[in-house]
Amino acid sequence: MSLFSFEDMKSIKRETLGNLVPLELFRSVRLIGMYQGLPMKGKNTTLTVGREIGKSMSISSIDDLLQIFEDLKIGIPKIVRQTKEEMHLVIEDCFCEGLPVAEGNMVCDLEGAILEGALSTIYEGKISIREIKCNVNGDENCEYMIKFS
Numbered sequence: 001m002s003l004f005s006f007e008d009m010k011s012i013k014r015e016t017l018g019n020l021v022p023l024e025l026f027r028s029v030r031l032i033g034m035y036q037g038l039p040m041k042g043k044n045t046t047l048t049v050g051r052e053i054g055k056s057m058s059i060s061s062i063d064d065l066l067q068i069f070e071d072l073k074i075g076i077p078k079i080v081r082q083t084k085e086e087m088h089l090v091i092e093d094c095f096c097e098g099l100p101v102a103e104g105n106m107v108c109d110l111e112g113a114i115l116e117g118a119l120s121t122i123y124e125g126k127i128s129i130r131e132i133k134c135n136v137n138g139d140e141n142c143e144y145m146i147k148f149s
């Protein structure tokens with residue numbers, strides 16, 4: 001039994017400040033604290049953190065997951081190509097949109113790991129997800145390639 005579930009996170013009783021925190025806080029945790037603050041741009045940590053979050057979500061389908069991703073305002077995922085073996089996802093309005101471009105940096109790995117962790121609860125085979133484009137890298141969108149095997 002986990003101490004906290006994703007459902008628990010929705011239990012919010014803040015009378016004055018409500019259920020939202022500004023995007024700059026999320027970005028600060030993600031980019032200043034993790035990407036910049038951890039060794040190797042936080043690679044292993046973001047993978048573990050993202051997967052754990054994803055696994056805690058009770059999703060019943062891919063559509064379900066994409067809706068949660070948008071509800072959480074991480075970004076608006078659009079499937080641009082899908083076969084049995086892979087799914088190509090474009091993220092519109094990603095949380096990183098508008099940050100200064102820093103070529104060579106793709107910063108949305110944790111969000112990809114969330115997708116991977118959640119998908120692992122509804123798919124029995126192996127899933128690997130790769131971040132292939134990122135606004136911060138100067139690309140037109142953030143994109144993921146997910147492979148099912």
Ligand SMILES: [Zn+2]
Nearest residue numbers: 094096108142
């Ligand atoms: Zn992004």
